[in-house]
Structure formats: C-alpha cells, structure tokens
Amino acid sequence: MKVNLIEPLGIEEDLIHRYGQKISELGHEFEYYNNKTDSEEEMIARAEDADILMIANNPLPYNVIKSLDKLKLINVAFTGIDHVATDIASEKGIDICNASGYSDISVAELVIGLVIDLYRQIKTGDEVVRTGGIGRAGREIRGKVVGIIGTGNIGIETAKLFSAFGAEIIGFSKSEKSEFIDIGGRYVTLDELLEKSDIVSLHIPSNDETAGFIGESELSKMKKDSILINCARGRVVDNEALANALNNGMIAGAGIDVFDMEPPIPSDYSLLAPKNTILTPHIAYLTEEAMLRRAEIAFNNTIAYLNGKPQNIVKL
Incomplete structure (x- = not known):
C-alpha cells in the first residue's frame, strides 16, 4: 500500500523519516510533504x-x-474530524481514524492557564507594571464551582x-462517566x-447538534461574576452573543482559544473588543509533548491498518 502524509506534524523531520522507515520495512511505500x-x-x-492518507x-x-x-483510510492526526x-468519505466507504487522547493534558492545562490569567489579571498586571500603575484584587480557584460541559477524556482531565x-x-454530558464521579464530580x-458555576469550561465536539x-x-443563565472558557471548538458558542454578554456585563470574562475561523482573526471580529477576555490562537493542543504523542498515535494507527488491525476508527 501507499501511505502519503501531506502536511507536517510539528515534529522533527528525522522522526518522521524514522516512522516512515517502519512502514517501508513492512513492504509498503511512504511519501511525506513538509509544508501545508x-x-x-x-x-x-x-x-x-x-x-x-495522513493529515x-x-x-x-x-x-x-x-x-x-x-483511498481506503483517512488517518487524521487530530482529535476532531x-x-x-x-x-463523501462515508459515501465512498473510506474509513477515518483519529489521534484522540494526544492533547488531553495540553488542553486541560491551557484551560487552567486561561482561568488563572482571568482571575489574577496576569496579562493586565504586566501592562500595569510597565505603565507605572498598581494592581487590583483578583480571585482564587479554591472553593469555586466549576462546570464541565462534556466529560470525555479532556473534560475529565480538566476536572482533575x-x-x-x-x-x-x-x-x-451526553453520557455520564464513572471516572468523573470517582474524582468527585457530580452530574x-x-x-x-450554568446557574451555579463560577467557571464554565466547554469540552464538546463540533457537529450539527x-x-x-x-x-x-x-449565557443569560450564568452568574454575572462567572467566566466562560472555550478550548473545544469555535462553533459550539454563538460568539456574537458571547461578545454582547461580555460587553453588557452579563458575565465577567472569557478565555477563548477557538473561533468561527482559524487564526489569523479578522480585525473586526466580535470577540476582539470586549474587556476581560483572553484570546489565544488555537494553541490548546499545541505543546512539544503533545506533538510527539500525536505522531506516535497517528503512525501506530497507520501500521495497525497495514497489519489488518484497524484502530481508533471514528464512527460516521
């Protein structure tokens, strides 16, 4: 079989070639493109x-x-598809697999980072120091109620x-997990x-539902001093409504890593204007460690398929 990786995976090319060698040793062909x-x-x-096809x-x-x-398999080195x-993939009978799990830790850690930034005004505090001002009181996470919407692997890691x-x-969540309850979570x-949470963190996939x-x-049901964190997908939030809620003081702040489009974000995008908002350019998944995990999972998916033992196949 022929295996084509048509975009970079964020790791050193030497490692890509080592993985490709494993495919060659199985009697198959591997081709790699190092740009998008x-x-x-x-x-x-x-x-x-x-x-x-690996993407x-x-x-x-x-x-x-x-x-x-x-084409028989689309191997997506990403969680969402x-x-x-x-x-059309389903219509043509093409299987799709993903690399679910590679970024659980990295996404959860960015959620925490966004909350701490919003609560302790780290970004604004830096600006205050540089302009000769003084700080104001922040808030602590301890004792707050955190609402996790979507208790899959990333949601559970964030809850931990x-x-x-x-x-x-x-x-x-659509389905309840015993692991969430085991760590003290309550459905x-x-x-x-929405009514009880001081912090709401989204961890649901993007689909029509x-x-x-x-x-x-x-948003109208959330507390006025609550904050919303979205490191899931941009489409799961009506971002115009979120901007209005922030501008009108319906909620206290937001930490957003995902948008209605991939960065760069247009200069007139609604979420660029509100105060008490921390924006990051879709980097929740993007750590050195996660990129290594992603590549390992993706190439293992390919090798498993070549060996007649498909894994991580996504139900369409």
Whole structure:
C-alpha cells in the first residue's frame, strides 16, 4: 500500500523519516510533504496515489476526497474530524481514524492557564507594571464551582486539575462517566450547571447538534461574576452573543482559544473588543509533548491498518 502524509506534524523531520522507515520495512511505500497547502489541486496531486492518507488539522474538502479512487483510510492526526468532508468519505466507504487522547493534558492545562490569567489579571498586571500603575484584587480557584460541559477524556482531565485546586466540580454530558464521579464530580442538568458555576469550561465536539450550543439563552443563565472558557471548538458558542454578554456585563470574562475561523482573526471580529477576555490562537493542543504523542498515535494507527488491525476508527 501507499501511505502519503501531506502536511507536517510539528515534529522533527528525522522522526518522521524514522516512522516512515517502519512502514517501508513492512513492504509498503511512504511519501511525506513538509509544508501545508490550501490548494485543492495540490492536495489531489499529493494524495491521488494513496491508499492511506495522513493529515493533521488542514481542511480536507469534499472535492479532494471525491477524486481519490484508491483511498481506503483517512488517518487524521487530530482529535476532531470536523475539518474533513466526512459525508463523501462515508459515501465512498473510506474509513477515518483519529489521534484522540494526544492533547488531553495540553488542553486541560491551557484551560487552567486561561482561568488563572482571568482571575489574577496576569496579562493586565504586566501592562500595569510597565505603565507605572498598581494592581487590583483578583480571585482564587479554591472553593469555586466549576462546570464541565462534556466529560470525555479532556473534560475529565480538566476536572482533575480543577479538583486539585480545591474547586467543586459539576458536569453536564451526553453520557455520564464513572471516572468523573470517582474524582468527585457530580452530574447536573445544563441549566443547573450554568446557574451555579463560577467557571464554565466547554469540552464538546463540533457537529450539527452542538452548533451554537452556548448562545444568548444559555449565557443569560450564568452568574454575572462567572467566566466562560472555550478550548473545544469555535462553533459550539454563538460568539456574537458571547461578545454582547461580555460587553453588557452579563458575565465577567472569557478565555477563548477557538473561533468561527482559524487564526489569523479578522480585525473586526466580535470577540476582539470586549474587556476581560483572553484570546489565544488555537494553541490548546499545541505543546512539544503533545506533538510527539500525536505522531506516535497517528503512525501506530497507520501500521495497525497495514497489519489488518484497524484502530481508533471514528464512527460516521
């Protein structure tokens, strides 16, 4: 079989070639491209002879997948697959696997970082010092109620960290997990979570069901001194409604790593203006350690498929 990795994975190329050598030793061919492309024509050229196509978070459009007649597996070195045209992949009987789990720790740690920044005004404190001003009182995580929306692996990892800070953990999720309860979490309704939480952290996937999951109605139920953290997907929040809530003092702040588009963000984007908002350029997953874990999982997925033992296959 032919395996084509058509974009970088954020690790040293020597390591990519070592993984590729393992594929070659199994009697298969490996081809690697060390730069991204937004051109559909170029994507097709890179992938047209592939049985297994490896990508990361670069969008894989409908027309590209439709044109690939040999393709058997799309190996996504990422957790979410909303950037892949899954409808045509399903229609053509192409399997999709992902690298779920590689960024659990990195995402959870950024959530904590955003909360500490908002609570202790680290960013604004730096500016105050440099302009000769004085600081103001912040807040502590200990004793606060943290609402985790979505208790998959990342949600649970985030809950563990908040629990270590001494917070009370409540959760809302499509399916309840015993591990969440074991760490002291308590499941509640969505309304109760929004009404009681000092900190709301989102950990749900992006799909038709979750689009705009947090909108004007949900934001109106949150406490005025609460903060919202979104390190999940941009589409799960109505970001216009969030900007209005922040501007009108409906909630106290927000930490946002994901948007309605990938950075760079347009200069007129609604979330750029509100105060008490920390924005990061979709980096929750992006640590050196996570990139190494991601590559290992992705190449293990490829090798397992080549050995006739597919793993981490996503149900479409």
